[in-house]
Amino acid sequence: MRAPLLIIALLLAAAVLPPIFASGYQLFQLTLVAAYAVAILGLNLVTGFNGQVSLGHGAFFAVGSYVTAILMDRWDVPYWATLPPAALICAALGFLIGLPALRLGGLYLALTTLALAAATPQILKYRLLESWTGGVQGIVILKPDAPFGLKLSGDAWLYLFTLAVATLLFALTANLVRGRIGRAMIAIRDQPLAAEAMGIDLAMFKTRTFAVSAMLTGVAGSLAAVAIGFVSPDSFSAALSITFFVGMVVGGGASIAGAVFGAAFIQFVPNIADQVSKSAPGAVYGVILIACIFLLPQGVAGLLRHTKRA
Amino acid sequence: MTDPLLRVAGLHGGYGATKVLHGIDFAVDEGGVTTLLGANGAGKTTTLRAISGMIRTTGEIVFAGRPIARLPTEAIAAAGIAHVPDGRGTFSELTVEENLRLGAWRRRDDIRPDLERMFGYFPRLRQRLRQQAGTLSGGEQQMLAIARALLLRPKLLLLDEPSFGLAPLIVRDIFAILRTVIAQEGTSVLVVEQNASLALAIADRAYLLETGRIVLSGPAAEIGRDEAVRRSYLGY
Amino acid sequence: MDGLLHQIFSGIATGGIYAAVALALVMIYQSTHHVNFAQGEMAMFSTFIALTLIQAGLSYWLAFVATVAISFVLGALIQRVLLHPLANAPVLASVGVFIGLMLILNALAGWLFGTTLKTFPSPFGAGPAMGGYVSRHELGSTSVTLLVLISVWAFFRFTRLGLAMRAAAFNPASSRLVGIPVARMLALGWGLAAAIGAVAGMMVAPVVFLDPNMMAGVLLYAFAGALLGGITSPLGAVIGGFLVGIIENLAGAYVVGTELKLAVALVIIVAVLVLKPSGLFGRTVTSRV
Numbered sequence: 001m002r003a004p005l006l007i008i009a010l011l012l013a014a015a016v017l018p019p020i021f022a023s024g025y026q027l028f029q030l031t032l033v034a035a036y037a038v039a040i041l042g043l044n045l046v047t048g049f050n051g052q053v054s055l056g057h058g059a060f061f062a063v064g065s066y067v068t069a070i071l072m073d074r075w076d077v078p079y080w081a082t083l084p085p086a087a088l089i090c091a092a093l094g095f096l097i098g099l100p101a102l103r104l105g106g107l108y109l110a111l112t113t114l115a116l117a118a119a120t121p122q123i124l125k126y127r128l129l130e131s132w133t134g135g136v137q138g139i140v141i142l143k144p145d146a147p148f149g150l151k152l153s154g155d156a157w158l159y160l161f162t163l164a165v166a167t168l169l170f171a172l173t174a175n176l177v178r179g180r181i182g183r184a185m186i187a188i189r190d191q192p193l194a195a196e197a198m199g200i201d202l203a204m205f206k207t208r209t210f211a212v213s214a215m216l217t218g219v220a221g222s223l224a225a226v227a228i229g230f231v232s233p234d235s236f237s238a239a240l241s242i243t244f245f246v247g248m249v250v251g252g253g254a255s256i257a258g259a260v261f262g263a264a265f266i267q268f269v270p271n272i273a274d275q276v277s278k279s280a281p282g283a284v285y286g287v288i289l290i291a292c293i294f295l296l297p298q299g300v301a302g303l304l305r306h307t308k309r310a
Numbered sequence: 311m312t313d314p315l316l317r318v319a320g321l322h323g324g325y326g327a328t329k330v331l332h333g334i335d336f337a338v339d340e341g342g343v344t345t346l347l348g349a350n351g352a353g354k355t356t357t358l359r360a361i362s363g364m365i366r367t368t369g370e371i372v373f374a375g376r377p378i379a380r381l382p383t384e385a386i387a388a389a390g391i392a393h394v395p396d397g398r399g400t401f402s403e404l405t406v407e408e409n410l411r412l413g414a415w416r417r418r419d420d421i422r423p424d425l426e427r428m429f430g431y432f433p434r435l436r437q438r439l440r441q442q443a444g445t446l447s448g449g450e451q452q453m454l455a456i457a458r459a460l461l462l463r464p465k466l467l468l469l470d471e472p473s474f475g476l477a478p479l480i481v482r483d484i485f486a487i488l489r490t491v492i493a494q495e496g497t498s499v500l501v502v503e504q505n506a507s508l509a510l511a512i513a514d515r516a517y518l519l520e521t522g523r524i525v526l527s528g529p530a531a532e533i534g535r536d537e538a539v540r541r542s543y544l545g546y
Numbered sequence: 547m548d549g550l551l552h553q554i555f556s557g558i559a560t561g562g563i564y565a566a567v568a569l570a571l572v573m574i575y576q577s578t579h580h581v582n583f584a585q586g587e588m589a590m591f592s593t594f595i596a597l598t599l600i601q602a603g604l605s606y607w608l609a610f611v612a613t614v615a616i617s618f619v620l621g622a623l624i625q626r627v628l629l630h631p632l633a634n635a636p637v638l639a640s641v642g643v644f645i646g647l648m649l650i651l652n653a654l655a656g657w658l659f660g661t662t663l664k665t666f667p668s669p670f671g672a673g674p675a676m677g678g679y680v681s682r683h684e685l686g687s688t689s690v691t692l693l694v695l696i697s698v699w700a701f702f703r704f705t706r707l708g709l710a711m712r713a714a715a716f717n718p719a720s721s722r723l724v725g726i727p728v729a730r731m732l733a734l735g736w737g738l739a740a741a742i743g744a745v746a747g748m749m750v751a752p753v754v755f756l757d758p759n760m761m762a763g764v765l766l767y768a769f770a771g772a773l774l775g776g777i778t779s780p781l782g783a784v785i786g787g788f789l790v791g792i793i794e795n796l797a798g799a800y801v802v803g804t805e806l807k808l809a810v811a812l813v814i815i816v817a818v819l820v821l822k823p824s825g826l827f828g829r830t831v832t833s834r835v
Contacts, residue, residue: 053641055583100819107581108823110641111769112815114583118766119809126806238762242645249642283657286649290628293635293642362723387725399720401713412713415706416725462724 015163019156027155028227029267034159034166035224036263040247041173041256042216047245048253049177050209051189052102056113058241059120060090060214062231064221066124069139069231070132079144079226083165086222087215094214098207105192105202109210117241124233138232141225162223169216174256176212185209186254217244246285250292252299261300315340315466315498316361316373323360323367330356332522333369338466338515343492343499345509345530347543348519354502355396357519358468361500362386362393374465388416392464396471398455402444406435406454409443413458421461428457431491449480456488460495469501473508481508488512506543510534518543552679553795559684560753560767561791562691566746567761567768568775568783569695570739575777577715577735580629580640584647585743586765588624590758591651592617592744593751594659597666606669610748614741621740622733629736630729655758666751687749694745695784698738702780711735763808767794770814776828786825790814 018030043057067086071077101112124133133139146157176182187195188202196202225231243266251262269288270281296303314337324330330353338344348354360367363383371379378386387393392413401409410428414421429436432453438446443454452472459467472488473481489512492499503509510516516533518526526533533539567585574582582588592613599609628647632640670686680688702708714721714731721728747761754760767790775786790811797810818825 047638051636051638053638055641055645097816100816100823104819104823106579107637107641108819110583110637111581111773112812112819115766115769115808115812115815118762119806119812122806122808242649245642245645246649249638253638280653280657282649282653286646286651286653289646289649290643293639293646294631297639364719364722382727383722384725384727387723393723395720395723399717399723401717401720403716404709404712408709408713411706411709412721412724412726415710415713458724 012167016160019152019159024153024155027153027159031155031159031162031227032224033260033263033267034162035220035227036244036247036266037220037260038166038169038223039217039220040244040251040262040266041170041259042213042218042220043244043248044251044253044255044259044262045173045177045185045216046206046210046213048248048255048258049182049189050185050206052105052206052210053107053110054113054210054213054241055110055245056097056115056117056120056238056241057214057217057244058236058238059113059116060094060217061221061224061240061244062120062124062236063090063093064218065225065231065236066133066139066221067218068222068225069141072141072226073134073139074132079141079222080161083219083222087219090218090221091211091215093218095207095211097214098210099203102206102210103203105206113241114238117238120236120238121233124236133233136233138230140230143229144226158227162227165219165223169219170256170259173216177256243285246289248299249289250299252301252303255299255301257304258299258301265300313375314338316500317370318357318361319370319372321357321360321367321369321371323356323365323369325356325365330522331360331367334519334522334524336517336524336527338498338500340465340498341496342514343501343512343530344515344517345513346500346502346517346519347506347509347533347539348504349543350504351521352519353522354519355470356522358393358395358470358500358502361468362391387462390462390465391468392459392462392466393468394452394455394459394470394472396474398451400443400446400451400454402442404443405439406441406443406446407439409454409458410435410461413461414463416462424461424463428460431487432457448476449484452476452480452484453487456484456491460491460497464497467497467499469499471503472501473503473505481505485512506539507534548679549799550796553799554792555676555680556684557792557795558788559680559688559791560750560795561771561788562688563746563750563764563787564767564771564790565784565787566691566694566742566749567764568771568787569698569780570742570746571768571772572777572780572783573715573735573739573742575772576780577711577732578629578633580644581769582739583641583644583765584651585739585768586761587648587651587655587758588617588621588740589743589747589764590756590761591655592620592740593666593747593756593760594655596744596748597664597751597756598659600667606667610669610745613744613748617744618737618741621743622737624740625733625736630732652758659758661758663755663757666748666756668752672752683752687752690745690749694742698742699781707734763811766808766811767791770811770818772825773815773818774825776825778828779825782825782827785827 018027039061043054046052047054064086067089068082071082072079097116101109125136143154145154146152184200188205247262247266250265252258273280273284292299316338319335321331321334334357346354346357359365361371363381363386367379373389378389410425434450435454435457472484485508501509510530513530516530517524570585571582574580595616596609596613599612600606628643632643668683671682673682675682675685702712710726711731711734714726714728718728750764771787771790772783774789775782794810798804798807
């Protein structure tokens with residue numbers, strides 16, 4: 001099961017190369033891919049591995065982004081120090097949302113999270129929160145420079161920083177799903193009655209998984225906010241949640257590596273499709289999503305696994 | 311010799327990778343009661359499901375001269391096979407009356423005379439007409455299931471363990487009514503039972519099923535006298 | 547007092563729209579245990595079809611009837627082509643297909659009909675009615691949705707086909723045994739749900755204007771309505787839809803203002819899940835994990 005460490009090491013070595021030759025904008029795009037990969041990894045944990053469909057992970061991404069932006073903007077907290085509070089707040093929020101919805105199982109989580117995703121921009125714009133969130137205007141934050149006098153551009157540093165955090169989170173998550181907890185997640189997805197008979201408290205377990213999942217996606221939001229240097233309510237519409245969902249299915253549910261493919265997909269495919277027509281990204285997402293479900297139920301990651309075996 | 315109403319030959323089938331039936335051959339004659347006996351897990355229920363097209367099978371099933379093995383369940387029902395499934399298949403959320411109307415769903419003619427006849431057999435159902443079927447007692451649900459099946463006006467009635475889960479007194483009632491119903495309706499019946507003595511008492515012909523194969527067949531009276539059957543299935 | 551009454555009446559009018567969409571959702575949920583996340587976009591697309599027909603010169607009511615018929619056929623087709631093969635697939639697959647369908651319909655509508663807001667005619671006019679408590683359109687649209695809801699109820703309650711559709715939803719195995727073609731009933735159910743959604747779309751469009759995102763909010767309120775009334779109960783979903791319409795209007799007028807309207811849907815959903823998961827009229831939810 002364990003992917004050969006050599007391959008992972010080679011991929012990581014390749015991943016640190018872009019700062020040498022890529023342009024600032026390309027580095028920025030790759031930084032977002034790394035952040036999106038973490039976001040999709042979070043979604044994949046609860047939806048792919050644990051089988052509980054969330055259509056609202058954009059909300060946690062938004063909260064992570066805003067926690068970082070508010071801490072940096074109002075209290076001059078350094079960007080890296082905003083990640084732990086963002087993670088904690090998103091985990092707590094995930095727990096609170098998951099608790100009532102996951103007690104009931106089935107599609108209740110999907111319904112609740114979709115409503116959460118739809119309400120997010122309105123809540124962020126709400127006037128009583130405006131002094132914190134900046135209302136419709138959002139918050140502009142300063143892009144950090146490379147520390148320790150390193151001779152790196154800001155873009156290059158942020159890329160490497162994001163890559164490092166993402167790598168750490170991927171390693172931790174991979175470790176988590178390979179162990180006892182991961183097996184329980186999959187058991188709950190595939191054999192809920194048997195899992196319950198084995199003494200697992202389904203609702204609590206699913207809720208905890210959801211909290212961890214929200215935490216990962218929240219940290220991803222923090223990373224993206226720093227990279228973009230700006231947060232505003234309308235960049236966190238329900239469409240963002242749907243985009244993560246599409247990325248997860250296309251990359252491959254219940255696959256750690258799938259999150260990376262999914263992230264690359266949602267970062268680059270809309271740009272290509274956009275050149276065809278303004279409505280094209282949605283249509284492309286929709287068609288590829290349905291095609292994946294019928295033809296490629298394991299996503300891109302599954303396809304690669306099969307070609308390797310064949 | 312006339313063709314039987316239902317002829318099953320070389321029937322294999324099961325659930326997914328689990329094979330339950332390993333080449334079954336038997337026949338149901340027109341106008342008679344045939345019973346399939348066997349222990350739990352022998353494949354009795356699976357055989358009925360195979361006839362109704364509820365599971366994938368290979369082999370031959372010919373009903374009234376027509377191969378039906380490849381037909382969908384609803385077409386098999388339309389061809390004249392009514393099936394009282396295990397667990398009785400009650401539409402619990404619907405009323406007793408609606409359950410009965412569903413039994414006659416394929417028919418376009420007036421079902422009132424038939425309904426009246428059913429109330430003659432099962433007077434209890436008339437009192438419960440507006441009640442949710444799920445609230446009926448087990449015995450009442452069994453009666454409802456039989457009435458529902460008969461309203462299809464089937465040529466063949468498949469009964470899956472009519473005694474299952476019922477108190478002995480109720481079972482006796484139900485089998486007494488069944489005997490009357492079979493005599494008066496003239497429907498051919500294939501009944502599957504764990505309770506062999508009950509089944510043999512109303513059957514003309516019997517087959518013994520063991521782990522997916524027919525191991526014994528003959529007139530019900532003869533089977534009932536068989537030493538091995540008596541020891542294993544009749545308990546004396 | 548007048549203000550309050552006015553808010554309640556117009557809440558009933560929008561509630562009728564939610565009730566109709568909630569009913570469509572519950573119909574599909576009961577027969578397949580799927581929640582059709584594309585229900586709103588299907589209704590939006592239907593409304594664009596109606597507008598196209600009206601602009602082509604058809605009279606309003608002719609276009610109305612034609613749209614309902616076209617939506618019925620499209621809904622049944624979608625079930626046959628996309629959902630039928632997924633009957634036993636995991637939840638993620640069905641949700642994925644619904645989301646895909648939602649994205650495609652939304653993009654297709656933008657591509658075919660444009661993304662700008664469009665006015666949609668009301669056959670009832672815009673003036674006041676009933677002494678000014680409601681507008682003529684509100685009165686008319688509430689009557690139409692009520693008429694639709696009553697007809698749907700009568701269809702399920704009194705017709706042979708309606709009985710078969712209910713039976714197929716509750717107990718597909720037994721339904722096949724009595725000779726009901728269950729697959730066809732599911733397609734009919736989808737057709738009917740799409741037709742009901744189309745009516746809701748045509749009734750709400752004159753109020754909110756027509757664009758590809760018109761039904762996004764309506765769908766959420768319909769979810770809230772369906773959960774509030776009980777997702778296992780069609781009548782509950784209808785009542786829930788009306789209640790949500792009233793709650794939304796009152797909350798908008800007196801509590802949170804219009805800027806937080808979508809959060810109201812979220813609050814209702816969470817409140818129902820916490821306080822009464824089976825909804826007001828639903829059967830107790832057994833955890834179908």
